[in-house]
Amino acid sequence: MSTSPLLESTRTAARLALKKGATEAAAGGWLARHVEVTWRDGKIEKVSEATTRGLALDLYVEGRYTAVSTSDLRPEALERFVEDSVALARKLAPDPHRCLPDPALYRGQAEVDLQLEDPTHAALDSATRRRLAEELEAAARSVPGADKILSVTTGASDTRAESALVQTNGFEGTRRGTDFWISAEVTVKDADGRRPEESAASGGRFRDRVEPSETVGKRAAERALHRLGTKKGDSAVMTMAVDARSAGRIVAALLGPLGAASIQQKRSFVEGKLGAAIGSPLLDLTDDPLVVRGLGSRLYDGEGLAARRFPVFEAGVLRNYYDDTYYDRKLGIAPTTARTSNLSWRLGDRSQPELLRELKEGILVTGFLGGNSNGTTGDFSLGVRGFRIRNGALAEPVGEMNVSGNQLELWKRLTAVGNDPYRYSAMGTPTLVFEGVQFAGN
Amino acid sequence: MQIRYFERFGVTEALIAETLAAALSRGGDHADVYFQHRVATDVGVEDGAVNRAHAAVELGVGVRVVKGAQTGYGYTEDVTLPALLECARTAAAIADGPSRTTPARLHLAAGLPDRYPLVRRWEDVRPDEKLPLVAALNERAFAADPRVKKVNVYLRDESGAILMADSSGRVVEDEQPMTLLFLSVLAEQNGRREQNGYNVAGRAGFEFYSPERLDRVVREAVARTTILFEAGPPPAGEMPVVLAAGSSGILLHEAIGHGMEADFNRKGVSIYADKIGKPVARPFVNIVDDAAPPGARGAINVDDEGNAAGTTRLVENGVLATYMHDAISAKHYGVSPTGNGRRESYRHPPLPRMRATYMLPGPHETEEIIKSVKRGIYCANFSNGQVAIGAGDFTFYVKNGFLIEDGKLTRPVKDVNVIGNGPQALERVDMVSNDLAIDEGGWTCGKDGQSVPVSQGLPTVRVSSMTVGGRGS
Numbered sequence: 081m082s083t084s085p086l087l088e089s090t091r092t093a094a095r096l097a098l099k100k101g102a103t104e105a106a107a108g109g110w111l112a113r114h115v116e117v118t119w120r121d122g123k124i125e126k127v128s129e130a131t132t133r134g135l136a137l138d139l140y141v142e143g144r145y146t147a148v149s150t151s152d153l154r155p156e157a158l159e160r161f162v163e164d165s166v167a168l169a170r171k172l173a174p175d176p177h178r179c180l181p182d183p184a185l186y187r188g189q190a191e192v193d194l195q196l197e198d199p200t201h202a203a204l205d206s207a208t209r210r211r212l213a214e215e216l217e218a219a220a221r222s223v224p225g226a227d228k229i230l231s232v233t234t235g236a237s238d239t240r241a242e243s244a245l246v247q248t249n250g251f252e253g254t255r256r257g258t259d260f261w262i263s264a265e266v267t268v269k270d271a272d273g274r275r276p277e278e279s280a281a282s283g284g285r286f287r288d289r290v291e292p293s294e295t296v297g298k299r300a301a302e303r304a305l306h307r308l309g310t311k312k313g314d315s316a317v318m319t320m321a322v323d324a325r326s327a328g329r330i331v332a333a334l335l336g337p338l339g340a341a342s343i344q345q346k347r348s349f350v351e352g353k354l355g356a357a358i359g360s361p362l363l364d365l366t367d368d369p370l371v372v373r374g375l376g377s378r379l380y381d382g383e384g385l386a387a388r389r390f391p392v393f394e395a396g397v398l399r400n401y402y403d404d405t406y407y408d409r410k411l412g413i414a415p416t417t418a419r420t421s422n423l424s425w426r427l428g429d430r431s432q433p434e435l436l437r438e439l440k441e442g443i444l445v446t447g448f449l450g451g452n453s454n455g456t457t458g459d460f461s462l463g464v465r466g467f468r469i470r471n472g473a474l475a476e477p478v479g480e481m482n483v484s485g486n487q488l489e490l491w492k493r494l495t496a497v498g499n500d501p502y503r504y505s506a507m508g509t510p511t512l513v514f515e516g517v518q519f520a521g522n
Numbered sequence: 523m524q525i526r527y528f529e530r531f532g533v534t535e536a537l538i539a540e541t542l543a544a545a546l547s548r549g550g551d552h553a554d555v556y557f558q559h560r561v562a563t564d565v566g567v568e569d570g571a572v573n574r575a576h577a578a579v580e581l582g583v584g585v586r587v588v589k590g591a592q593t594g595y596g597y598t599e600d601v602t603l604p605a606l607l608e609c610a611r612t613a614a615a616i617a618d619g620p621s622r623t624t625p626a627r628l629h630l631a632a633g634l635p636d637r638y639p640l641v642r643r644w645e646d647v648r649p650d651e652k653l654p655l656v657a658a659l660n661e662r663a664f665a666a667d668p669r670v671k672k673v674n675v676y677l678r679d680e681s682g683a684i685l686m687a688d689s690s691g692r693v694v695e696d697e698q699p700m701t702l703l704f705l706s707v708l709a710e711q712n713g714r715r716e717q718n719g720y721n722v723a724g725r726a727g728f729e730f731y732s733p734e735r736l737d738r739v740v741r742e743a744v745a746r747t748t749i750l751f752e753a754g755p756p757p758a759g760e761m762p763v764v765l766a767a768g769s770s771g772i773l774l775h776e777a778i779g780h781g782m783e784a785d786f787n788r789k790g791v792s793i794y795a796d797k798i799g800k801p802v803a804r805p806f807v808n809i810v811d812d813a814a815p816p817g818a819r820g821a822i823n824v825d826d827e828g829n830a831a832g833t834t835r836l837v838e839n840g841v842l843a844t845y846m847h848d849a850i851s852a853k854h855y856g857v858s859p860t861g862n863g864r865r866e867s868y869r870h871p872p873l874p875r876m877r878a879t880y881m882l883p884g885p886h887e888t889e890e891i892i893k894s895v896k897r898g899i900y901c902a903n904f905s906n907g908q909v910a911i912g913a914g915d916f917t918f919y920v921k922n923g924f925l926i927e928d929g930k931l932t933r934p935v936k937d938v939n940v941i942g943n944g945p946q947a948l949e950r951v952d953m954v955s956n957d958l959a960i961d962e963g964g965w966t967c968g969k970d971g972q973s974v975p976v977s978q979g980l981p982t983v984r985v986s987s988m989t990v991g992g993r994g995s
Contacts, residue, residue: 145575148578
C-alpha cells in the first residue's frame with residue numbers, strides 16, 4: 081500500500097487511541113483544498129480559498145462506544161482529547177452490537193481505476209476561475225429578453241480532497257478526488273413586482289466534464305425568464321411530471337427511510353417490506369459505487385467495506401436497505417452500505433418533451449420549495465413550482481402550489497421514466513411521471 | 523490589552539497585528555481576523571440504554587479583506603503565524619493597490635452585554651450528571667403512555683468562544699455557550715405508527731434543565747406524537763390560517779425575515795428591495811429581529827463583525843422600517859450596522875442574518891381570532907420552512923394543527939405544508955393577539971451554505987388566506 085503524510089498521521093491517531101485505552105478504533109483523516117470565486121454584475125463578489133483538515137475517531141472501549149472529531153491537531157491537544165473521549169466512553173452503558181466490521185467485509189475491492197482525480201487540477205489558476213465566472217454572466221445577459229434581468233450571480237469552484245481511513249482490525253485505505261463546478265443564478269423583474277430567480281449548474285470530477293460556461297449561463301437566464309408571469313394554478317388531482325434536475329428531492333424522501341437506523345427504530349414506512357412491491361414496475365434502480373469518474377464513486381465505504389453494486393428496487397420491488405454494520409447486527413441482516421453512492425436507473429426510451437406530449441394535461445414540476453415527507457408514515461406535502469402542461473406542451477408557469485400524498489401510493493403511480501438522467505448529481509434522476517397527484521393552489 | 527480566552531492557543535496581540543498588516547498589504551478597505559473554538563458534546567439514549575456519545579472540537583481562524591463590496595477570504599485550522607499570514611495574503615488579493623497602514627494599537631472592546639450568564643458551565647458538568655438526566659427522560663417517556671414503543675433522547679452542549687479583531691483596532695471576545703435537548707417518540711396504535719418529538723435549546727449552562735422544563739419536554743413529546751393517531755390531512759386549497767403563539771414565528775422568518783436581509787436588497791434580488799418606508803401590513807403589525815432575549819438560542823452579545831447587537835425594527839406600525847445589515851450592506855446604504863453580521867464558523871465570511879425574530883403583541887384576543895374563522899386551519903407546531911427570496915414564495919411545514927370549523931378547533935391535522943407569498947401574506951395578517959411567546963426550540967437557519975442558531979416568536983395571528991397543501995376539498 082502506498083503511503084502519504086495524511087495516512088501516516090491517521091495511523092498515528094489510531095495507535096494513539098489504542099495507547100489511551102481503546103480496545104479497537106477507526107481513525108479517519110482528511111485534507112482538502114477548496115477555492116471558490118463568486119462574481120456578480122460585472123465584478124468579483126467574493127474569493128474564498130483554504131486548505132482545511134480534520135480527524136474523526138470511532139472509539140470502542142471495553143464494549144462501549146463514542147465517536148469524536150477534532151480540527152485541533154496540535155499533538156498535546158490531540159492526546160488530551162483522546163484521553164477525555166476514552167474516559168467519556170467508559171461512563172456509558174455497554175452496547176454489545178458495537179465493534180469494528182468483520183474484516184472479511186474489507187476484502188474483494190473492485191480492481192478498477194475509478195479516475196476520481198483530475199491530474200490537471202493544479203494547473204487551474206485564479207485567472208481561469210475568474211474568466212469562467214465572467215463568461216457565465218456574459219452568456220446569461222446575451223439571451224433574448226435580457227433587459228428584464230435584474231442581477232446575475234455566477235461562480236466557479238473546485239476542490240481537491242484526500243482522505244485516509246485506518247481501522248485497527250486490519251483496514252487501511254486512502255483516496256483522492258477532485259471536483260469542479262460552475263453555476264449561474266439569474267433574477268428577473270416581473271410586471272407584478274416579483275423578482276423570480278432561477279439557476280443552472282454543471283460540474284464533475286474532471287474539468288472536461290463541465291459544460292461550456294456559455295451553455296450554463298444561457299440556461300440559467302432562459303429558466304429565469306420562463307418564470308415571468310407565474311400564477312398560482314387551481315387545486316386539482318392531476319398528472320405530475322418531475323424534471324430530472326428536481327426529482328432528487330422526491331427520490332431522497334423515498335431513500336431516507338431505507339436507512340437501517342430508521343428501519344431498526346421503526347421510523348420507516350418500508351420497515352418489514354423487503355421483497356414487497358413499493359412502486360410500479362418502472363421503479364428500478366441500482367446503487368453503483370463503481371462508475372468511472374462518478375460523483376459518488378468509491379472502492380470502499382465509510383466503514384471500510386468493499387464497495388459493490390446492489391439493487392435497491394427491481395421492477396418496483398424493494399431489494400435492499402441501506403445499512404451499516406451496527407444496525408445490521410441489531411437487525412440480524414447482512415450489510416450493504418450506509419450511504420448512497422451513485423444511483424443507476426433503468427431508463428425509459430423517451431425524452432421529456434415526448435413524455436409531456438403523451439401525458440397531455442398536467443404539471444411539470446421544475447422546483448420544490450420546503451415541505452417535508454414523514455419517514456414513518458410516508459405522508460408528504462411539498463411546495464412546488466413549474467409549468468402547466470396543456471395539449472402535450474409546456475404552457476404557463478405556475479407557482480405557490482403544493483403537492484401532497486403518501487409515498488406508498490405515489491410510487492405505485494409512477495407511469496413513465498425519461499431517458500434523461502441528470503448528470504450533475506450522484507442521484508442521476510431522470511424525468512419521472514406520476515398519475516393522480518393532489519395539487520393545492522387556488 | 524489582555525486576551526483572555528484565546529491566550530491558551532497562543533493568540534497574542536503581535537500575532538493579530540501581523541496578520542492584519544498582511545491582510546491590508548494590497549490596499550483593502552477593511553480586514554478582520556476571526557478565531558473560533560467550539561467544543562460540542564452529546565450523549566444519547568437508544569433502545570433504553572445511554573450507550574452513545576459524540577464530541578467535536580472546532581478550532582480555526584478566518585481572515586477577511588473587504589474592498590468596496592468585494593470580499594477576499596482565507597481560513598485555516600492551524601493557529602500559527604505562518605498559516606495566518608498565508609490566509610491573510612490570500613484574502614488580501616481581492617484588492618490590488620498599495621498597502622494600507624494598520625492601527626498602531628489594538629484595543630479590547632469594553633462593555634459587552636451579558637445575555638447568557640452561566641450558572642453551571644458545561645466545562646464543569648461531569649458525564650455522571652448528564653447521563654442520569656437523559657436516562658430518566660427515556661424512562662418517563664415510556665411511562666407516560668403505553669403506546670410509546672421507541673424513544674430517542676439527545677443532550678447536546680457547546681462551550682467555547684470567538685475572538686474578532688479588525689483593522690480599526692477593535693478586538694472583541696465572547697464566550698458563546700449553547701445547549702439543546704431533543705426527545706423523540708415513536709408510538710404504535712392498532713398497527714399504525716406515528717413519530718414526533720419536542721426539543722428545547724438556549725444559550726445557557728446545565729441550569730437550563732429545570733424540573734419544569736424537563737416535565738414539559740416529556741409531556742409535549744408524547745402528546746404531540748399520540749395526537750397524530752387522531753389526525754389526518756386537511757383539505758387542499760386556499761383558506762384562513764391561524765398561527766398559534768410561539769414557534770409560528772416561522773411565518774415571519776420565511777415571509778419577511780430573509781427578504782429583509784440587506785445583502786439581498788443591496789443586490790436588488792429581494793421582493794422587498796424597493797419597499798422601505800412603504801406600508802406592508804396593517805398598522806397594528808410590528809416585527810423585530812432582536813439579539814437580546816436573555817438565554818435565547820438566537821441571542822448574541824455582539825455580532826461576528828464585532829458590532830453591537832440590538833433590536834432591528836423590520837416593520838413599525840405596518841410600515842417597512844429597517845433592513846438587517848452587516849458592515850458591507852450598512853456602508854452601501856450609508857447607515858450604522860445593525861449587529862446582524864453573523865457566520866456559521868471561521869470557514870465563512872459574515873452575512874446579514876436573523877437572531878430572534880418575532881412580532882409584538884397586537885389588539886385582538888386569541889379566542890376572538892379562532893371564533894372568527896368559519897373554515898380554516900390552526901397551526902401549532904412546525905418542522906421546517908423555506909423561501910424563494912425574489913419571487914417571495916415561502917412555505918412552512920405544519921407537524922401538528924387542527925381544523926377550525928365554525929369558530930371551533932375540531933379534528934387534529936398533521937403533515938401539511940402551507941405555502942404563500944411574503945408581501946401578500948403580510949398584508950393578509952388581519953388579526954394579532956396579545957399573547958406573544960418566543961419559542962424555546964432549537965431552530966437553525968440556513969443561508970448560502972451557512973447554518974446559524976436562531977429563535978422565533980409570534981402572538982396568535984390570523985392570515986386571511988393561504989394555500990394549504992392538504993388533500994381533497
